[in-house]
Amino acid sequence: MYFGSRRIRSAGRASGSVEVTLPPQLHGLQEIKCRLMLRDGTHPEIVLQPDLSTAHTLLLQLWQKLRMGMAGIGEIGDFDPSNFALALFPPRHWQQRPPLAYADALTVLRKVTDDESHEALARLTGYMAIAAGQRLGLSETLALAFGDTLAYLLTGISVLAGTEFERGLAMRLFWEQQTPAPHASSLLDDQVWQQAGPGLSRVWEQFDVWQNMPERHTIARQNWYRALTVEMGSV
Secondary structure, eight states: OOOOOOOOEESOTTTOOEEOOOOGGGGGGTTOOEEEEEEOSSSOEEEEEEOOHHHHHHHHHHHHHHHHHTTTTOOOOSOOGGGSEEESSOOSSOOSSOEEEHHHHHHHHHTOOHHHHHHHHHHHHHHHHHHHHHHTTOOHHHHHHHHHHHHHHHHSOOOSSSOHHHHHHHHHHHHTTSOOOOOGGGTTOHHHHHHHHHHHHHHHHHHHHHHHOHHHHHHHHHHHHHHHHHHHHTO
């Protein structure tokens, strides 16, 4: 990924050091320690390797919270990086393995703004839930919908498009007679996941029915979109 060119300049005569300004895209690495390496040769390169251990630790913690919340559904096992496409930045598009971005984890840890932190947490939670759903036997299509639904239920933020039907039904199953109250600011709290467990189990039961009888899911989606089209046409 090319970020443009920068000029190395003196950090001051007294220090003897030099400095370079990094582009805004790397603002999330502020205060992060980096290893500085030289790759010498015909075209020498200076490499900055950020220490992302704190971000990785947060990913492990969040997976354990998800594991706790889904304990009544099934055992999703330990966090396995090979189930994800790990990268510094969240991709605009992805295929196969759901992405996890270290930048999102750093945003959650730094709590830059509530909006940014909540969006980052929604992405991490939703993509982890996709992998969890696949581990428990959901098809790719249903796992995508389940992951987005779980993120939406707990954060109020959708991370994928095209799951409006599943999200709407899940909202009724999860909250029942309660007033929806997303927990984006406290998803690292054990109590939040323990309280969410029964609701997630109810939602999972519906996804499990769809997994075993996919025609029901197809027909229900078609009926929902047909009703929505009629409703929008009458406005």
